[in-house]
Amino acid sequence: MKFIIQRNHLVDSVQDVMKAVSSRTTIPILTGIKIVASEEGLTFTGSDSDISIESFIPKEEAGDELVEIKETGGIVLNAKFFGEIVKKLPMDTVEFEVVNHRQTIIKSGKAEFNLNGLDPDEYPHLPQIAEDKTFTIATDLLKSLIRQTVFAVSTSETRPILTGVNWQIENGLLVCTGTDSHRLARRSVPITLDDSENVQAVIPGKSLLELSKILDDSNDLVEIVITENQILFKSKHLLFFSRLLEGNYPDTSRLIPQESKTDITLHVKDFLHSIDRASLLARGERNNVVKLATLEGNSVEISSTTPEIGNVVEQVQCESITGEELKISFSAKYMMDALKALEDGDIVISFTGAMRPFIIRSVNDESILQLILPVRTF
Missing domain, CATH: 3.70.10.10 (Proliferating Cell Nuclear Antigen)
Incomplete structure (x- = not known):
């Protein structure tokens, strides 16, 4: 694998996927970021098995070359060290090469780092999601929905279901509710769901907070896909997966x-x-x-x-x-x-x-x- 990339694009993608990487995981390879170079561009993946984030940098965008792929391939690098290195590289361009036995050379200006990588084939696959329940929300509206509800979720694990925000879609209305049993925050917005049936999902508050940090302030549309145990947020070059909380959310309308x-x-x-x-x-x-x-x-x-x-x-x-x-x-x-x-x-x-x-x-x-x-x- 070999490519040359603009440092600012590298830093943005690495920082986005880092938000899903946990140092406390029981699966050692998940302390790393997976990098795959293909003919289309570069894909970065971070995961802690609850949240998975994939960021894509295309070879070119709007006529500008963002990354020059010289050789395709993949590698998994320690997220903590790799994240620190890319932030502190001296020049605007970075040269990246994987040589024998997953030895990774990162060059920028006169600085050269050698990192030992791991086999990308051992990295867990992202969830495969059937996209039959999908709808779209503008990015800035989604950020408002999160900000206005997530603060009210419980921080105690005694009732795990209350650590999430309940999303309920009924009759073309998305109602988001967070409660810790002492207070409640609710926001509703009209949406168009491809499928007319009712949908309910409880999204961990932690996942929504991380998603909100990654999304930029724009009115670009985010596509949202809900399945039985996963939710996927798709924006321009970003995929954000989160597991859903299991259990019955209390009927808060009676409160x-x-x-x-x-x-x-x-x-x-x-x-x-x-x-x-x-x-x-x-x-x-x-x-x-x-x-x-x-x-x-x-x-x-x-x-x-x-x-x-x-x-x-x-x-x-x-x-x-x-x-x-x-x-x-x-x-x-x-x-x-x-x-x-x-x-x-x-x-x-x-x-x-x-x-x-x-x-x-x-x-x-x-x-x-x-x-x-x-x-x-x-």
Whole structure:
């Protein structure tokens, strides 16, 4: 195998596939990146058996030569060392050659590295996926979907199914839900599925976070393929596979209150900043609890107290308050996470009592919903 490549393309592809490589794998060859040179271009693969990422660099694109293939072939190189080497090569072009017994020579300018490689035939094959349930989403919308739901998944392995985001497709609507049983984040978008039947998949939160890091901010379409135990995201020169979580996702629709006793409308940024300030003195407390109380004249009082440190009180002006008086306590962190997931503008917070879950929605966008369970403090 022998090729010459522009360093920036090499670095981008290697960094993308590195996101799937784990140093803690029980399969030694998976600590490496598989590189295959073909007549069409270069393919890089990284995997930890839960996530697999394949990045392709074509020989040429838009009339520019990206890689010059002199000899086809393949090799598996240690991801950690190879990743560090390509980042620090001195020149813009890199010459790559595999000689006897998988000895790999990497040259750039006056720097020359020799790495011992492994047999690419021993590298596990990527999942073969039947592409009968496919749909497309714009890249920037997909990144928003992930950002607005993945933060609410559980980090505890006691209920593994809750460490993933539930994707449900029904009647042309994709509904993404994340919950850790103390809070819930939901976002829905209309899609066109080739197959009209309903589809459900629980995608590990970790997979979605890694996918989001790789995707660029564009409105290019990402093709998504869902099977029984795998999901595949296909963008321009990238394949991202993730296994799905097994088990039944709880029916979260029953958690969402259908009516409210108190509705507060206010500006999301003003409210977020006041919660942030109130949480400054609550950080040592369990769950950093802040309190909210409605006041006369369309305002609310945000407060928190930590006996050994002190207390903070702040009034926030609201657009409107309707319904019953209210005093409620909740986690500042959960509230700030939820508010950051909503777009800028006005929000409505709907309460059904001091000990019942409450929901937060954007005034202008019904597709995003955040739910938080209050904390008992009195």
